[in-house]
Each structure stands twice: as C-alpha cells, then as structure tokens.
Amino acid sequence: MKIEKNKVVAISYQLKVDDGETGMVHHETITDENPFYFLFGHEAVFPKIEAAIEGKEAGDTFSVYLGYEEAYGDYDEFKKVIIPKSNFKEEGKKNKEILKVGRVIPMQDDKGNQMRGEILKVDYRGVHMDFNSPLAGFDLEFEGKIVSVRDAEQEEIDHGHVHGPGGHHH
Template sequence: MIAEKDKVVSITYELHVDDGENGKEFFERVDEAQPYAFLFGAGNILSKMEEAIAGRSVGDTFEVAIDFENGYGDYDESRKMIIPKSAFKENGQKQRHLMKVGNVVSMQDDQGNPLRGEILRIDYRGVLMDFNPPLAGYDLYFSGKIVGIRDADPSELEHGHAHEPGGHVH
C-alpha cells in the first residue's frame, strides 16, 4: 500500500527549524510510540510535506525542507493585539487560570472562526496576545519515516481527518 488520497498515513519525524538568524535548531520529535496520523489528500498537513510522502510505502524514509513561505508564512507583527480582560470572563466570572503569561488560549474572531493565541503580557491596558502560528517565520526541516498506511474509514472520509484508534476524537 502506498501513501495516496484517502489513506490514513502514520509517520514519525524529527523537526528542526531555522529563523534565518540562529541556524537550525531542534524543535520536536514524534516517535513510534505515538506517531502522527493524517488523512492523505485532505489538507491536514503542509502540502510540501505531503508531496514528500506521496507514493511512498511503510518503512520508507523522507526528508523535506519547507521555507517559511510554504510553511506557516512570515511572522506578522499586526497579529499581536491587546485583548480586553473582559474577554476572559465566562458567565460573569473572571477566568484567572487562563490569564497567565505563556498560556495558549483558544478564542474566536468576530466571524466565529477559531483562533489560538499566546499571552505575552498582562497589564493595565489588557492582555497582549500573539495570534501568529508558533512556527511563523521559520524554515522547516523534517526527516522521518512512514510507519503505517491504511484505508480511511468512511467516517474519517466524511469528517476530513484521521481518527485516533478506537474512536472519534476532536
């Protein structure tokens, strides 16, 4: 079986990143104990990564370099903004456990689209948050191995993503 549309592909990888100033640095490792599974052809991973895996079989290795423009884009200062502290209330109660520097918080924009932002600072003006993707501005260097390929279940095809073993998790 090969990595192609409508297959669930499981990979292990090591990711190094380069911000253009400090050289390549280790970022993360995904190992065989908990491989990353995705629905091939559903837009669940970066297109350049999918291209590097296409047509390969279990046991095959891959390496791919993805520049920031084809990865998560350039870092955008305008995606840093001050959010009123009142946005961190639920049922009239302040959610102090959320308002900590370094926390990544799920929010919604004016149209209800999901956003995730990191809290950078809290002061009298509000909560300074960064809504850039964590890898914005970085060139990415993946090296990995395909550890599993299977046909997608009908529910995975319907939902457009792989499900964890034993059921549906969102």
C-alpha cells in the same frame, strides 16, 4: 499499501528549525510509538510534505525542507492584538488561571475560526495576545518515516480528518 488520497497516514519525524544564527537546531521529535496521524489529501499537512510522501509505504523515509513562506509564513505584527479582559470572564468573574503570561489558549474569531494565541501580557488596556505560530518566520526541515498507512473509514473521509488513534474522536 501506498499513500494516496483518502489514506490514513501515521508518520514519525524530527523537526529542525533554522534559528538564523547556528543553522538548523532540533525543535521537536514525534516517535514511532506515538506517531502523527492525518488524512492524506485533505490539507492536514503542508503541501510539500504530502508531495514528498505520496506513493510511499510503511517503513519508507522522507526528508523535506520548507522555507518559511512554505510553512507558517512570515511573522505578522498584525496578529498581535489586545483583547478586553471581559472576554475572559467565567460566570461574571475574571478567570485568573487563564490569564497567565506565556499561556497558549484556544480562541475563536468572530467568524468561528479556531486559533491559538499566546498571552504576552495583561495590563489596564486588556490581554495582549500573539496569534502567530511559534514557528512563523522560520525555515523548517523534517526528517521522517512512514509508520503506517491504512484505508480511511467513510466517516473520516466525510469529516476530512482522522478518527481513532491519534485523531479526532466524536
């Protein structure tokens, strides 16, 4: 079965990141046994990755190089913000478990958009957070394999994402 719009695709890959000093270094491995599932044609992966795998079948391989502007963009200082500590209270009490430096927590902006932010520090001014992707500003290289391709269920198409193994469950 060939990869095209509204197919559920599972891929395995090795991601390398250009660290700016030694060149491409290993960053992440997603295995055949625990692949990444996504709904093709619904902007779940970078456009250049979709272009590289379109028309391929299970067992085929792919290689994609993404400059930082094609991936997570440049590092943006304006994505570093200070949030009042009061926003992190639960039942009127400060949640000390959440407010640990280095922790990445799910957040939502005033428009309801989901995002993840890393806690940089906590001081008298509030919680200093960075909402840049950890890979912002880096060139990326993916070497991978198509693990499986299947027809999407109508509900998956309607929702725009995968349900089931490796995907979203309701």
